[in-house]
Amino acid sequence: MSTKMKAVVFTKYGAPDVLQLAEVDKPRPKAGEVLVRVMATAVNQADNHVLSGSLRFSTGLFRPKQSILGSDIAGVVEAVGENVTQFQVGDAVFGDLSAQGRGGFAEYVAVPETAVAPKPASLTFPQAAAVPMTAVTALQGLRDKGELQPGEQVLINGASGGVGTFAVQIAKALGAEVTAVASTRKMEMVRSIGADHIIDYTQEDFTQNEEQYDLIFDTVGNRSVAEYKRALKPQGRFVTTAFLPSLVIQVPWLSRTDGKKTHNMMAKPNQKDLDVMRDLLETNQVIPIIDRCYPLSNVPEALRYLGEGHAKGKAIIIMPDSSAGA
Numbered sequence: 587m588s589t590k591m592k593a594v595v596f597t598k599y600g601a602p603d604v605l606q607l608a609e610v611d612k613p614r615p616k617a618g619e620v621l622v623r624v625m626a627t628a629v630n631q632a633d634n635h636v637l638s639g640s641l642r643f644s645t646g647l648f649r650p651k652q653s654i655l656g657s658d659i660a661g662v663v664e665a666v667g668e669n670v671t672q673f674q675v676g677d678a679v680f681g682d683l684s685a686q687g688r689g690g691f692a693e694y695v696a697v698p699e700t701a702v703a704p705k706p707a708s709l710t711f712p713q714a715a716a717v718p719m720t721a722v723t724a725l726q727g728l729r730d731k732g733e734l735q736p737g738e739q740v741l742i743n744g745a746s747g748g749v750g751t752f753a754v755q756i757a758k759a760l761g762a763e764v765t766a767v768a769s770t771r772k773m774e775m776v777r778s779i780g781a782d783h784i785i786d787y788t789q790e791d792f793t794q795n796e797e798q799y800d801l802i803f804d805t806v807g808n809r810s811v812a813e814y815k816r817a818l819k820p821q822g823r824f825v826t827t828a829f830l831p832s833l834v835i836q837v838p839w840l841s842r843t844d845g846k847k848t849h850n851m852m853a854k855p856n857q858k859d860l861d862v863m864r865d866l867l868e869t870n871q872v873i874p875i876i877d878r879c880y881p882l883s884n885v886p887e888a889l890r891y892l893g894e895g896h897a898k899g900k901a902i903i904i905m906p907d908s909s910a911g912a
């Protein structure tokens with residue numbers, strides 16, 4: 587069996603052109619790790635943030651500590667390290683490796699067994715790869731930070747993107763009345779995934795129309811916190827996934843000035859929430875929306891496309907020899 591594999595690597599920060607397809611050593615699973623043959627992986631905005639060097643205080647000050655990006659994987663366990671108890675060779679798994687140094691843009695990756703969970707049986711590998719980071723972010727944002735209750739009104743800003751398409755569906759599954767904010771050409775898609783009301787942001791500003799919500803779940807960060815709060819009911823909550831310096835400064839200060847809670851959230855990948863997502867997916871309460879698929883060699887193009895900020899659901903990388911089936 588070959589000790590080499592294909593991977594998309596980078597050794598310096600920059601635009602997606604610094605990424606290169608290369609032959610590298612195939613990893614071996616250490617104790618507690620599983621070696622996953624990656625069948626599909628997704629690109630995330632976090633890959634672009636790491637690649638650009640904007641997170642260099644944690645990813646390596648002068649050069650990246652890890653050479654392979656890619657957080658979301660779906661694949662098959664190829665080998666297990668010592669003391670692995672949850673998985674066997676041949677098991678299909680999915681997971682988010684962002685807390686484990688990434689490594690998904692490769693044919694194989696070795697990860698702690700706790701970083702992955704059994705893949706939803708009803709999903710193909712590309713569909714499963716679309717889920718981990720963005721769906722768990724939406725789940726934790728709505729359920730934990732947003733404390734969304736059945737019957738409440740929630741507005742999702744950025745409803746057509748990776749996080750937003752999951753947020754609309756998870757909010758419906760939690761029993762909420764959902765208003766989705768999207769651009770004209772994506773209104774039909776957000777309606778098809780269950781939004782009760784749709785606001786076309788090219789025609790209407792949701793912070794100015796006098797409607798108020800129990801929760802605003804925001805993935806865009808294009809308004810001031812005061813504007814978002816204007817659209818909240820008294821005791822309403824605002825949760826944003828966007829990493830905007832102005833929000834980092836404003837949110838903690840403004841959240842103390844009235845009864846409206848505001849949160850800058852950071853998702854915490856974990857097996858329990860992958861299990862929650864698997865239940866929602868296997869019962870068809872949530873369906874991954876896939877925008878485009880690319881081969882491994884086109885990771886730079888996929889990241890450039892995502893970086894333009896107008897994806898319709900997820901962009902997926904399919905491995906050359908993946909059957910794209912379950």
Ligand SMILES: NC(=O)c1ccc[n+]([C@@H]2O[C@H](COP(=O)([O-])OP(=O)(O)OC[C@H]3O[C@@H](n4cnc5c(N)ncnc54)[C@H](OP(=O)(O)O)[C@@H]3O)[C@@H](O)[C@H]2O)c1
Nearest residue numbers: 631723744746747748749769787805827851852853896897
């Ligand atoms: N905190 C965390 O743990 C965490 C985790 C995951 C992601 N994130 C962050 O969350 C953000 C969203 O991630 P994502 O994966 O969903 O990004 P994405 O897939 O690129 O989606 C962005 C979406 O925003 C929409 N949009 C752009 N301008 C808009 C506007 N003015 N009003 C409403 N919608 C607008 C775009 O649709 P149109 O084409 O219609 O404009 C697009 O569908 C990113 O900043 C990412 O880094 C944070």
